[in-house]
Structure formats: structure tokens, C-alpha cells
Amino acid sequence: MDQINQQQYGERVILVSVAVSMLDDLDAEEFSLLAQSAGAEILQHLHASRIKPDAKLFVGSGKAEEIAAIAQAEEADLVIFDHSLTPAQARNLEYIIQCRVVDRTELILDIFAQRARTYEGKLQVELAQLQHMSSRLIRSRGNLDSQKGGIGLRGPGETLLETDRRLLRIRMGQLKTRIEKVRQTRLQGRVARQKAAVPTISLVGYTNAGKSTLFNILAQSDVYAADQLFATLDPTLRRLEWDGIGNVVLADTVGFVRNLSHSLVESFKATLEETLEAALLLHVIDSSSPDMLEQIEAVEKVLKEIGADVPILRVYNKIDQSGEDAKIVYARPNEPERVYVSAHSGQGLNFLAQAVQECLMGQVQSFELCLKPAYGKLRTQLYGLNVIQTENYDELGNLHLHVIMAPNKLEQLIKQAHLPIDEILGERANQFKHPLEEFEIDT
Numbered sequence: 001m002d003q004i005n006q007q008q009y010g011e012r013v014i015l016v017s018v019a020v021s022m023l024d025d026l027d028a029e030e031f032s033l034l035a036q037s038a039g040a041e042i043l044q045h046l047h048a049s050r051i052k053p054d055a056k057l058f059v060g061s062g063k064a065e066e067i068a069a070i071a072q073a074e075e076a077d078l079v080i081f082d083h084s085l086t087p088a089q090a091r092n093l094e095y096i097i098q099c100r101v102v103d104r105t106e107l108i109l110d111i112f113a114q115r116a117r118t119y120e121g122k123l124q125v126e127l128a129q130l131q132h133m134s135s136r137l138i139r140s141r142g143n144l145d146s147q148k149g150g151i152g153l154r155g156p157g158e159t160l161l162e163t164d165r166r167l168l169r170i171r172m173g174q175l176k177t178r179i180e181k182v183r184q185t186r187l188q189g190r191v192a193r194q195k196a197a198v199p200t201i202s203l204v205g206y207t208n209a210g211k212s213t214l215f216n217i218l219a220q221s222d223v224y225a226a227d228q229l230f231a232t233l234d235p236t237l238r239r240l241e242w243d244g245i246g247n248v249v250l251a252d253t254v255g256f257v258r259n260l261s262h263s264l265v266e267s268f269k270a271t272l273e274e275t276l277e278a279a280l281l282l283h284v285i286d287s288s289s290p291d292m293l294e295q296i297e298a299v300e301k302v303l304k305e306i307g308a309d310v311p312i313l314r315v316y317n318k319i320d321q322s323g324e325d326a327k328i329v330y331a332r333p334n335e336p337e338r339v340y341v342s343a344h345s346g347q348g349l350n351f352l353a354q355a356v357q358e359c360l361m362g363q364v365q366s367f368e369l370c371l372k373p374a375y376g377k378l379r380t381q382l383y384g385l386n387v388i389q390t391e392n393y394d395e396l397g398n399l400h401l402h403v404i405m406a407p408n409k410l411e412q413l414i415k416q417a418h419l420p421i422d423e424i425l426g427e428r429a430n431q432f433k434h435p436l437e438e439f440e441i442d443t
Contacts, residue, residue, distance in 0.1 A: 013040040013078040014071055018059055019049040020083070027258065027291060031082040031104070033208075034257070038111050043074045057096070058089045068097040080107055087136045105132060108257070120182045127175040134168050199360055200249045200277060202310075204303065205284035206295035207255025210317040214284060214343035215252040218242075243353050243386040245360060246409070251278065258298040280359050281312045287340065288321035313359050314338035315352065320345045328355050357406055367410060369401040369424050378417050378424075385409075407431065 015035055017028045028045065035042055046067060054060045058081065059067070071079055078100045085093070085103040093101045102110075109132060112125045203211045219238035236252045281303075285296060296314075303312075319326060319342045326348030331337035336355040341348035366389075371379055379399060382388050387405040394400060403410070414421050421429045 011040055011077050012043055012075065013080055014043050014067065014074065014076045015045040015080050015082065016059070016067060017045065017047050017082045018053075019047070020053055021049075021051050027294070028082070030257065030291075034104075034107055034111065035080060038107060038114070040078070040080070043076055044070060046070070053083070053089075056089065057092050058083065058085055061096075064093060064096045067093075071097050071099055078102065080104075090136070120179065123175055123179050123182070127172060127179065130168055130172050130175070134165070134172075199245075199279035200251055201280050201282060201356065201360075202251040202253060202278035203282050203284055204253055204299060205255060205315075206286065206289075206299055207257055209255065209284045209286040209289075209295070210343045211252055211255065211284045214282075214315070214317060214341075215250060217343055217346065217349070219250050241384060242356065245353075245357050246385055256299050256302045258294065278310050280356065281308065281310050282356070283312050283314045285314055285316050286318050287316040287324055288318045311359060313355055316340045317343055319347060326351055334358065357409075360406075365404070365407055367403050367405070367407075367425065367428060369403060370426070371399040371401065371424065373397050373399075375399075375417070375419060375424070378413060378419060381413055381417075 013035060015031060017031055028047065032042060032045060048059055048063050050060065057064045067079060070076075076099055079093070079097055079102075081093075081101065081103045083103060084105050085101070090101050090103065109125065109129050112121075113129065203215055205211050215236070215238070219240050238250050240248060240250055242248050283296075283299060285292060289295060313336060316322075316324065316338055319340050321342075324340045326342070327340050328336050328351045329338045329340075336358050339348060339351050339355045341352050369382075379401070382401065382403055382405075385405065387403045388401055389404055390402045392400050411421070414424060
């Protein structure tokens with residue numbers, strides 16, 4: 001069966017970007033970066049424009065002949081189009097150009113195949129490749145002049161094609177079964193976290209926006225991060241203690257790009273389930289990119305496509321390059337909409353922690369607490385959250401704490417410790433809508 005071999009580093013390629021007025025605009029620079037991420041040696045980057053794609057060759061016969069002449073002169077191994085091509089268009093172009101032709105989807109799949117490291121990631125990549133390949137098997141049987149079905153078209157070629165299709169269906173079925181098992185395992189872990197009241201915060205964003213760098217700083221992890229598109233593919237989960245919030249699970253996901261085909265989104269939907277089930281999405285944005293608005297739109301389009309109805313906090317990253325100040329911007333009082341940070345320099349990470357705390361727990365407020373000596377466990381928990389500003393003891397041995405945190409989180413801690421809220425907060429206890437019951441104190 002025909003399978004586009006994985007591109008090797010140093011493969012000599014010609015890029016073709018076609019501006020089609022009836023289709024979405026593409027970024028030629030991003031296309032070049034995609035090819036470089038796949039390890040291509042770019043010989044030339046050709047540009048063309050059309051009102052609508054040519055049904056036979058996408059670019060028309062004249063441009064196809066021009067590409068063929070350049071490919072022959074440059075001794076190119078491959079021609080890559082920055083659009084999705086139909087199987088017929090790819091086959092016709094290969095016949096004219098006399099070298100391999102791949103489209104944007106195949107290019108991204110190749111990058112995914114290089115980046116996948118985990119078992120689930122490799123399964124997802126293989127399934128996506130087979131689904132894309134299933135409609136292109138005819139290209140390997142062109143010399144037999146056969147197609148699926150039809151009078152006068154049956155024969156050895158038909159048998160080979162049907163064998164290929166049957167083997168593809170079997171393999172795709174096996175992959176879907178394995179992916180479903182992985183999904184069930186992830187679901188069990190997710191249910192356990194939900195029972196333990198551990199929120200998941202998922203990092204999403206355009207590829208190369210700095211998600212993995214921010215993830216590494218927050219989680220003190222070592223996820224691979226580099227200045228290239230799709231530097232990481234596999235989702236990574238880390239549990240951490242976040243100041244003012246407590247235990248959370250931080251999830252790093254694959255980056256998005258513009259014009260990501262629907263088939264790719266569907267294939268990686270299981271990988272993005274952490275996004276669907278998260279308590280909060282941190283949409284990491286490259287604030288230094290000239291295409292920032294288009295990248296934001298591309299990410300939100302994919303999130304809508306996978307049905308991610310989750311609160312979103314925009315994190316404008318790389319302010320060390322854009323010149324922005326570290327700050328929180330509120331959509332309305334007590335509702336943070338975006339925060340400006342630099343994962344590289346660490347600027348604004350305190351504002352990020354505050355904004356996340358407000359998104360998950362509500363507005364951060366100051367409280368004066370009075371803890372008896374028997375309430376030491378609550379003091380330890382508050383120190384673990386790093387919310388204590390000052391502390392001092394009175395003549396009776398009671399500990400007075402000044403803390404800054406979300407009321408919901410404070411209420412939760414007091415309730416879990418089975419302590420009397422009126423005694424700890426005094427008159428401030430009245431501000432809670434659902435006063436906690438007082439319990440006997442375990443000493």
C-alpha cells in the first residue's frame with residue numbers, strides 16, 4: 001500500500017503556498033516553520049494566487065509545469081503544498097512534477113510522528129495517518145488502472161486494493177480499541193481526582209506560544225520545550241501545590257495551528273479530553289507575535305470544535321519580548337480576564353497565581369483568624385498554601401493570623417477540619433452564604 005515515507009532530516013523540498021480567495025488565508029512564514037520542524041531543507045518557497053482551487057491540479061496546469069521545471073532543476077525530493085489536496089489532485093501533480101507531493105495535513109502528521117513519545121501519542125498518530133491514507137490507496141495502484149468497483153475494472157488490481165483496505169480497517173479498529181482503553185484509564189484517574197476535589201488546570205494555546213516553558217516553571221518539571229512548532233505533542237500531567245489554591249493537576253496539551261483539518265482534530269480528541277474536563281483553561285498567547293489575533297482565533301475555533309465549555313483565562317506570555325507590563329486585567333470586578341507574564345524571565349507569575357485563585361475560588365480577600373493551640377493542623381494547611389502574611393500570639397496562647405485568600409477555599413479548609421467558623425473568623429463568618437455547622441473539635 002502507498003504510504004508517504006517519513007521525511008528524513010535534510011530532505012530537499014520545494015514549498016508551494018497558494019492564496020485562494022474563497023479559502024482561509026494561510027501564513028507563509030508559519031508554513032515554512034512547519035517544514036523546518038519536519039526537518040526539511042527548503043530549496044525554494046513558491047507563491048501563487050487563485051480565485052478558487054483547480055479541480056484537477058489545485059494550482060492549474062501552467063503553475064504545475066513551472067513547479068515541475070523548478071523541482072527538476074533543483075533536484076528536489078519533495079513538493080509540499082500549504083493546503084489539503086484531494087487524492088486525485090496529489091496523484092495528478094505527482095505525474096506532472098515527477099516527484100513526491102504531500103499536503104499540509106501530511107506534513108503535520110509527519111511532525112506528529114516525529115514528536116510522539118508516549119504510547120497514547122503514538123497510537124493517535126498512527127490512527128490519524130491510516131485515516132488519511134485510506135482514501136489515497138489508489139495512488140499506489142495507478143499502474144493497474146483499477147478503482148473500487150465498476151464494470152470492466154475488476155481484476156488483480158481490485159483484489160490488491162480491497163486487501164489493502166481490509167487490512168487498514170482491521171488495523172484502525174485495533175488502534176481505536178487500544179485508544180479507548182487508554183481513555184478509560186485516564187477517565188479513572190480523572191474521577192479519582194474529582195472525588196479528591198483536586199481541580200485540573202489545562203494549558204492550551206497556539207503552538208510555540210510558550211506553554212511547555214510555563215508548565216515547566218509552574219510544575220518544576222522538565223517537559224521538552226524548544227523554539228519550534230509542535231515541540232511537544234503528548235499531554236503531560238503534573239500534580240503540584242499552588243500558592244493560595246492547594247493541590248491542582250496541571251495539564252500541558254498539544255499546540256494548535258491555523259487550518260488544522262477536522263480529521264486531525266477528531267483523531268486527537270482523546271488527547272484533548274483533559275481540556276474538556278478541566279476546571280480552568282489557561283490560554284497561553286504569544287504576546288510578541290505579529291499574528292497574535294489570528295492565533296487566538298485559531299485556538300478558540302478548535303476549542304469550540306471539540307466542545308470545550310470551560311472557563312478560560314488568557315495568559316499573554318513573552319512580555320519580556322513584547323514590552324508589556326506584568327498585570328491582571330479584569331472583565332468586571334473580581335473576574336480576571338487576562339494576565340500578562342513571561343515564563344522565560346518569571347515576570348508576572350505572582351499575578352498569574354492570584355488570577356487563577358480568583359477564577360477557581362472567587363475574589364481574594366484579607367482575613368484575621370484566631371486559632372486555638374488545638375487548631376495547629378489548620379495553621380499547617382494555611383502555611384502550605386503560602387497565604388499567611390503575619391502571625392502573632394496573645395496572652396492566652398491563641399494564634400492570630402492575617403491571611404489573604406479566597407473565601408471559598410478558607411471555608412472549605414475550616415469545614416474539612418471540623419472547626420467552628422464563628423470562633424475562628426468572628427463577625428466575618430456572617431459573610432458566607434451557607435454558614436458551616438459547628439463540630440466537636442478533635443484534640
